[in-house]
Amino acid sequence: MSEDAKASGKACDPFEPFREVRDAYLNTLSKAMIDAVNSEDYAEATGAMLDGYLTATKPFREALEKNMLQALAQLSLPSRQEVAALAERFTNIEMRLDDMDAKLDEIVKRLAEGRKAKPEAGSRSGEAGSPAPAGADQPKAATAAGQTRRRAPTPAAKPRR
Amino acid sequence: MAEAATLRDQMSACEERFSTLSRVMTTKADIAQTPKDLVWALNKAKLYRYQPVIDVRRRCRVPLLLVFAVMNRPSILDLRPGNSFVEFMVGRGYDVFLLDWGCPGIEDKLLKFDDYALEYLPRAIRRMKTISGSEEFSMLGWCIGAIITTIYAAMLPDEGLRNLLLLTAPLDFSNRAGLTFAKWVDEKYFDVDKVLAAFGNMPGEMIDYGARALKPVDNYVASYCKLWDNLDDPRVVEAWHAMNTWVTDNIPMAGATYRQLIVDLYRHNLLMKGEWVIGGRVVDLRKLRANLLTVIAQGDHITPPCQSEAILAKVGSVDKELYRIPGGHIGIMAGSNAHKTTWPHIDAWLGARSRSMPE
Incomplete structure (x- = not known):
């Protein structure tokens, strides 16, 4: 690629005209988001989301684990806990x-x-x-x-x- | 005709940019390339010794052990040739060892700070002493690695530790208003036992999310904008690629260690209160007598400066220094200015305390 083309590479950047506006917007948004994640409300919301996920998936995890243990026992294969204990x-x-x-x-x-x-x-x-x-x-x-x-x-x- | 040629060149430049973008987003950079030898291993932990490049007569006889966090790869200390703390220190004549904790499996979910600080670390140090032939050594702990090295230094003060360097050390959790993490893991909102019951170890992806979510716009948007803006600059692109390779290589944190971090430190600040029991004994910071350098990153959002300041007043060291430096948690050691600021200061401090050996 020629030097001219390299120099003109920026010209074909579709974001070039908006860069300053974009940076100013991101700067403002960044400060607002830092304040948001530093709040008690955010901590409460993420805690509730995580708790909800863990509670909802617990029965599936337990059922999967129980069935897997039975299947492995049937096949005379060691379970994950047994391999971990060996390690x-x-x-x-x-x-x-x-x-x-x-x-x-x-x-x-x-x-x-x-x-x-x-x-x-x-x-x-x-x-x-x-x-x-x-x-x-x-x-x-x-x-x-x-x-x-x-x-x-x-x-x-x-x-x- | 000329307009057509220009348009063609522009198209070619644009194509090249997208090709570069695709490469750095989908491939891993070659990091941690300084030549080293594996000299000890236990479970997942490995001790490496970097091959010296300086004549033995000009080499520093007190070895330096680098201890990084348990939930990230230590390759950040040796990011890429020309921008590697390890390479810099080896070049300055230090006998550099690196302790890599490795990636914990489900069988390691019961590993605690007790194990890291009083089982693994002393064994690695014993091997390092045997190999280097020096009974004295220096140790650098960074982030969670600083917690582990502090425990060691306070609980085994007579094992030859001469110099201790703590980088962005999260040791004091008393200023809860200044710690975003402390809010997130408050017992009102976060059930650590429920998380660990589900996963065993704390998944690396969740830890990574936590670190990135402290500055979500910077980490999820602005970082990529910066890359896009500098796609024509190979230096910026390669630096971004190397850092992205390290950042996205997440490893889990041993469950019991994570629990101690949240309950004992973030919630109850037991270390600073002098009530933290490790290996059946209280960690008494007054027994830490090694020469101490604490490096604080003034723009650190992961370990704010308030977490690293109080240690100096608590330790029994006579020779102690607090060094503040502009920059972030990782940037002070792996950023483009690290070789002008942080590294020379560490070298000067350590060199003055390591070059001479006691009779």
């Missing part, structure tokens, strides 16, 4: 692995420190086999993250027969 258990296992990983890191770190300390101690005292520092074989208590507060698996996690 929760996986997360708990992941957390335990993470704790163990942290403890292993700590052990490796302590061992490395111990190895480093031994030659230094030996060169100072002339005793090559000086004992490791107290607690060197004890992994330091895990940091705050290691104190896992695990959620109990939900009842749906029980294996089905």
Whole structure:
């Protein structure tokens, strides 16, 4: 496309003549709408709409869920709750692995420190086999993250027969 | 003849504009492109480390952990090349880590702030310390991420947190008249338990609607008018495309976390009252001793300035600063002026407190 055409691109914009009017209108409307949504009336109206929707759809949701559970049981397939409970258990296992990983890191770190300390101690005292520092074989208590507060698996996690 | 050529050129220009409009409205922009490595994962949460671009001798030894909100993607911190906070900080020599909370599934509906702040975050930090080799670290929390990082900083003050940056942090809910959200979620009108019983988690679309409805004309009309007016300007178009890609990528918020946000914070302001119990203990802000920078967006309609001001008087930090900046909730970090205002200030503040390591 030529430069002239690029420059004239705006000319074919059907909104060009109305832009200033449009912006002024939007500005006014914006302020009015911000005031409107910031009112108690708007909060009450949207709350009522949401409540109405949830109340109206509840029987359908419950019926659908009940029928779906029955259908899945007939087909020996797990329900959504059971899959969710399984996922929760996986997360708990992941957390335990993470704790163990942290403890292993700590052990490796302590061992490395111990190895480093031994030659230094030996060169100072002339005793090559000086004992490791107290607690060197004890992994330091895990940091705050290691104190896992695990959620109990939900009842749906029980294996089905 | 010349008139025909002009008309043809105009038609061609018009066609090109509609083609651009169609592309940005129907496709996703390439965002979050700064090279990074996955270094830790737990459930949906992932910790990334950005690949350094600065020589190791000139690099900052105190790592920086970025923590964004739980109901949006953190890609806003790394929006697009040339306009990315992450890219800027990596370029300035910081060892940058990003915690991505991921998209909660129905199995995560019981996740609470307790879990995010005292289970996930400390584990991610532990991994970050191991990788970086530094026992000290800095942390930046933005929006709901600022709530999580504040809880962590107050409840685990001896875990090496040296610098805490809070961006547009919704911590104080006492000024109910100034908070539109507080009106909407008032217990007179909004039954949070009924919503969560129906959906499990708070759907991302509802959260998005809530955020957009605060300024409905700006978000639903004016934003598209701005795009239309600038369809010939590639810089504006690409910026709009990237932002729209992020804005429309909504994720749900874990049900129990949402309930805490509404009941404990919006309705009862428990954090500021010093009565918020997390992990069985009260969150005592006086125990937050890290160096603190609170960044407030003066034009923020999602987290008005009044929500972020009171924290400074409550914390035990000696070194603390409140930095006000013109702009909106997202614009201060991802807007076109962020690289001239917010980012350099964060770099200067953080650099002065991170370059030297204690003996």
